Amino acid sequence: MVRLRAPLFITRHVLIALVAGGLGGVLFMVFLMEFDHFTSSNEFCTTCHSMTFADAFYQKSSHFNSASGVRASCGDCHVSEGVFAATWDHAVGGKDLIKQLKGQLFGPDYDDPVVNALHLPEAAFAAREWFRKRDSATCKRCHNLDAIQGKRGGTAAIHQEEAPGKTCIDCHYNLVHRPVPDQSTFKREAWNQMVEEEFGLPAGRAAELIAGH
């Protein structure tokens, strides 16, 4: 009769450490997954007041109100798939939280709708670059190029014949949030003037706000 014996170095303490470590690891992974899941939700993102401005436009977009009933959450588009990538994105995104908190004391206060609108273009440019670097990976979670039919005759053909070499974000920007021109044709003065008109500010106030006065 053969008795299965653990190797000698597996002492009781080692065994306890292994089980505890394994359980801890599993728990940590579960925690990360839950953490990423929770921090990708619309509810979490909009706990910061500054994010409610982005939310207002999102709620009017087809990514919020789709005919099929599918609703893309903040994280569906802005957080990568996979627990490590998602954790990394959240870690990087933490800088926004720091900026947000810093704004309560000094520097731009993103909770202020005027400041928020004035700084929006740079945020949009960064977000587009993020999508472009990842080959619009988060779009492709739901959208499959081969399956795009569209309602009009040419839509499928355009996506088959004209899309090679392009990534979703190259054509499809200004879909969800407040429209911002492409960086190549963006004009800061015109943007400032628009914000000044919108909030009834005197000419030149926007530039002062950006400079931090």
Place this chain on the structure above:
Amino acid sequence: MHDRRLSRCPQGLCRCALLILALLVSGPLWAAKVKLDASEWGHPAGADCVSCHTKASAGLTQQWHESAHQKAGVNCMDCHRADRSEPDAREHEGQVIATIVSPKDCGRCHTQEYEEQQGSVHAEAHALIEERVPALAHNFTGAAMQAAGCDQCHGSRVKVRGDGTLDPATWPNSGIGRINPDGSKGSCSACHGRHRFSKAQAREPEACVRCHAGPDSPDKEIFEASKHGMIYVAERDRMNLGADEWVAGRDYTAAPTCVTCHMGAAGKLPATHDVGLRNAWSLNSPVSERQMLVILEDGAKLELPSSAPQPKRGSEIAKADGNLGKVKAVATPDRRRQAMNLVCQECHGKAFTEAFMKQFDSVVELFNTKFAIPAKAIMGELYQRGLLTSTPFDEPIELTYWELWHDEGARARHGASMASPNHAWWEGMYLVGRNFYGRFLPEARTLAGDQVAEVVEAHLQGEGHQWLVDPNQASTILGFAKPEPAAPGTEMPADAREAQ
């Protein structure tokens, strides 16, 4: 005055000077040849535009496929390309483009047409009325009507918003006096329908119909009602509308269209994209004026009433925008009329042409002296004496006066200018008279109260109004027999008695 001038000036010299002037302010005999080198067009990205837009917007792509642009190798990017610094430049599929193709853009190749068109009454159609529009469009109706009504003909001042989009209160718009984001004025597609840009289509009277119709400028209806319009419809297949060169009297003789008289080449008279060049009168003003066209060195143009002192060549003059410009040439009303007459004379005799113009001028002068000048003076008195508020259209007489010159008066004058008897009379001067005697004067008298003698009657001393003084000018026009002569001792002839 016109005739005396001609008689003092030797005929040949006069004609020669006219042609030189016409060449100065317009171009050669037909649409100018493009001088830009062909290497300047045929943008490499154009093929990608066509490939995608064949699927995305097949209609416009097909129109372009059938165009002379396509045959010459001019593609989407050649017209829609933009510099990133332009206010309405935007990124589109990797290219920097502008949705609006302005006259300046077209002018890269069509330089001469662009230069002629800038400063014309067409190009200035928005600028000329910009200050006046709100009183009618905004107060009387609402701002929505400016975008859908006024600006669709006069053109909008296109607003590019800070987010790069075009303000829908100002776009889409292809009004002919559109003020474009690049500062140029006008819209070539007002007449040259995109994206086929057919020569034949632009030569059709229908090219003008979108705006030159309706109560205030029924030029479509007038043309159709004239002998010119009648023959045009009957002989349209002989109009040679698609010809490369389209000189009246040479390439076609069947009938004139709007373009023929107002822009087209005729005999030795060159074509022009300045549509008002040959107009001796202002016909859409409260009181018509013979007008001088002042052409400035920088290409700007000014319309001045001929009552103003004629500016000298080389002198400086204030432009509409307040800046000074140097005078390059002045086209007097007589010269402008002569240019128009040259078109007529491709088909009509000189005496016929001049007699027709005499009939037309007499109608304008009648409108001015009998109705327009007294009505304007009476309105002036009412405002000056505080009997009307300074806000337009808040009192009924302001609408009455507006319709008198802007609608009915304009119809009469246009009708006479283009030979539609119906518009000159029933749709025009008859209504002017009905309005003047039936509405305007009674309303003015009521407002004037005890000041009626100075405010109203003092302005009705012209001989045109003396018929009102004698109440015994009987006529059978209303269906009543003339009353028996009252004078005693006059016997009616026996046969007349029997007839009764």
